[in-house]
Amino acid sequence: MKIDWWTLGLQTVNVLVLVWILSRFLFRPVTAIIAERQASAARLLDDARAARDAALVEKAKIDEEAARQAAARTVALTSAAAEAATEKTALLAAARIEAEQKRVAAETEFFLARQSETAATADRASLLAVDIASKLLDRLPPEARVVGFIEGMASQLGALPPSTRHDLATSGEEARLKAPRALTDEELKACGAAFSRAIGRPVIFAVEIDPGLIAGLEFETRHALVRNSFRFDLDRIATELTRHDHARQ
Amino acid sequence: MIASPLTLDPVFSIGPAPITEPVLVTWAIMIGLGGFAFLVTRRLKLVPSKAQTVLETVVGAVDDQIRDTMQTEPARYRALIGTIFLYVLIANWSSLAPGVEPPTAHLETDAALALIVLGATIVFGIGTRGLGGYLKTFAEPTWVMIPLNVVEQITRTFSLIVRLFGNVMSGVFVVGIVLTLAGLLTPIPLMALDLLTGAVQAYIFAVLATVFIGAAVGESHEIALEPSEQKRKQP
Numbered sequence: 296m297k298i299d300w301w302t303l304g305l306q307t308v309n310v311l312v313l314v315w316i317l318s319r320f321l322f323r324p325v326t327a328i329i330a331e332r333q334a335s336a337a338r339l340l341d342d343a344r345a346a347r348d349a350a351l352v353e354k355a356k357i358d359e360e361a362a363r364q365a366a367a368r369t370v371a372l373t374s375a376a377a378e379a380a381t382e383k384t385a386l387l388a389a390a391r392i393e394a395e396q397k398r399v400a401a402e403t404e405f406f407l408a409r410q411s412e413t414a415a416t417a418d419r420a421s422l423l424a425v426d427i428a429s430k431l432l433d434r435l436p437p438e439a440r441v442v443g444f445i446e447g448m449a450s451q452l453g454a455l456p457p458s459t460r461h462d463l464a465t466s467g468e469e470a471r472l473k474a475p476r477a478l479t480d481e482e483l484k485a486c487g488a489a490f491s492r493a494i495g496r497p498v499i500f501a502v503e504i505d506p507g508l509i510a511g512l513e514f515e516t517r518h519a520l521v522r523n524s525f526r527f528d529l530d531r532i533a534t535e536l537t538r539h540d541h542a543r544q
Numbered sequence: 545m546i547a548s549p550l551t552l553d554p555v556f557s558i559g560p561a562p563i564t565e566p567v568l569v570t571w572a573i574m575i576g577l578g579g580f581a582f583l584v585t586r587r588l589k590l591v592p593s594k595a596q597t598v599l600e601t602v603v604g605a606v607d608d609q610i611r612d613t614m615q616t617e618p619a620r621y622r623a624l625i626g627t628i629f630l631y632v633l634i635a636n637w638s639s640l641a642p643g644v645e646p647p648t649a650h651l652e653t654d655a656a657l658a659l660i661v662l663g664a665t666i667v668f669g670i671g672t673r674g675l676g677g678y679l680k681t682f683a684e685p686t687w688v689m690i691p692l693n694v695v696e697q698i699t700r701t702f703s704l705i706v707r708l709f710g711n712v713m714s715g716v717f718v719v720g721i722v723l724t725l726a727g728l729l730t731p732i733p734l735m736a737l738d739l740l741t742g743a744v745q746a747y748i749f750a751v752l753a754t755v756f757i758g759a760a761v762g763e764s765h766e767i768a769l770e771p772s773e774q775k776r777k778q779p
Contacts, residue, residue: 299552299652302564306647306656309570313631316574318623321581325603326622328588328596335590 417533424529428509432525440475440510441482445489448512448523453493455519462518464496472500473513475524486512552650566647573634573647602630606750613751614758621757624664628657629750632708636742639716640735646742649713651705658704661753662697669760681762704752711745 432440452460463470472478472486483502490498500514511524554562584595592600606626610618618625635648647653669678682693715738722731 297551298655299562299564301561302552302567302650302652303656303659305561305563305567306570306653307659309567309574310627310631310656310660313570313574313577314623314627316578317581317627317630320578320585321599322603322622322626324585324588325596325599326607326619328590328592329600329603332590 413537417537420536421529421533424532425507425509425526428525428529432510437476438482441478441512442485444511444523445482445485448486448514448521449489449493451521451523452490452514455494455521459519460494463498463516464494466516466518467499468517470498470500470514470516471503473503473505473508473515473524475504475506475508475510477504478502490514550651552652564650564652565645566650566653569635569638569644569647570631570653573631573638577630577634602626609751610754613754614761616758616761621668621754624660625750625754625757628661628753629746632657632749633743633746636712636746637739639712639719639738639742646712646716648708648745649716651709654705654709657708657749658701661704661756662701664753665697665756665760668757669762672761678760681760700752700756704749708745708749711741715741 452463455463478486486500487498490500505513507526509525509529511522511527513524513527514521552564552566554564555568556563581599584599587593588596603622603626606622606629607618610616610621610625614621632648635646635653637646638644639646639649648657666678669681672678673681682690684693715734719731719734719738722734
């Protein structure tokens with residue numbers, strides 16, 4: 296066995312040189328790139344972490360904004376509901392008032408129409424009565440339209456208050472005597488005699504023809520009005536009937 | 545290989561220095577490894593290519609081995625341990641090339657590697673502990689152990705030499721004998737076995753070098769662990 300010291304030395308140097316070569320061209324660059332990759336990965340992780348944190352912050356803001364909007368929406372809905380309720384109440388009240396007004400107006404209109412209808416009916420009835428009475432009286436002698444009412448008129452004059460009768464007697468005023476037709480002389484004399492007897496003094500009057508009386512007499516002065524005629528009776532009957540109808544309604 | 549593995553004939557001489565085959569093969573390995581490293585590491589990228597991935601895997605494996613064995617940051621020892629592993633591996637596998645005899649099948653190459661490991665043990669030990677601290681390690685656990693520890697330093701260096709030399713030389717020798725006695729393709733299974741043996745021997749040599757250096761550096765290397773490394777080591 297023989298050791299070749301030259302080979303031993305050269306191999307030692309060779310291996311040491313190889314250590315330097317590989318250290319320079321292999322291990323150092325490779326470890327550097329591995330470290331760089333790790334640093335890059337760490338940076339990426341940091342960036343990702345920062346992005347995640349930013350996203351979480353943004354999400355929290357969005358959640359807060361959504362909650363705020365939800366609260367505002369609730370408030371707006373509540374306000375709108377309250378406003379709608381108020382509006383509804385006001386509309387209902389206004390509708391009720393309007394309906395009540397319309398109902399009252401309708402009732403009033405109905406009442407007025409009915410009154411008008413009643414009045415028209417009464418008028419027609421009066422006209423009919425007057426017409427009937429006229430036609431019936433046409434079958435009687437002409438004297439019947441006046442003579443039969445002279446004493447009644449005298450009785451009513453006699454029933455006037457004494458002061459009224461006194462005024463009639465002393466005022467010197469000419470009274471008006473309405474009659475359905477022109478009075479004959481006998482009828483004028485009978486009227487003067489009867490009226491004077493009732494009042495107690497002579498009465499001056501002028502005769503005024505009013506066919507609307509149908510039959511009877513009406514005595515008018517400035518202080519008194521005495522009616523004893525069919526027209527007056529028919530008017531009174533119609534008035535009574537109308538009042539009776541109203542009371543019945 | 546039918547000549548004596550214990551003798552070397554010079555191929556040529558440079559002045560007084562005879563250049564033998566192991567030296568020539570080692571130069572070829574140096575050129576090949578260095579050229580490959582230079583070419584690949586010229587274009588290192590964050591997104592690695594296939595060749596870069598292979599290199600990063602090798603470097604990462606070396607780092608992990610150093611870290612696991614020495615419990616320290618591997619940067620200081622990476623170049624030496626990694627180079628020893630790669631050189632021994634490629635030297636062992638160089639027998640696959642026709643007519644090439646592995647440099648590790650000769651005592652001079654193995655002795656050179658073992659001497660480098662011995663020198664590294666001493667340099668790193670003194671560099672870490674100081675001269676006095678390093679010498680004190682020979683008196684552990686008691687001063688009585690000094691002779692034994694000194695002998696251990698020598699014998700374990702010899703064990704490195706003999707183990708690698710014996711395994712590689714015997715493999716090459718057996719393949720040569722079988723090739724002489726049998727047909728052309730007969731030694732292929734043995735050559736495949738040599739590949740496995742060569743890889744295992746490279747790993748064993750590198751690990752033993754790591755262990756020896758780690759023993760010289762001692763427990764004080766614990767303080768050299770980076771925080772990230774300490775965190776990584778926690779279960």
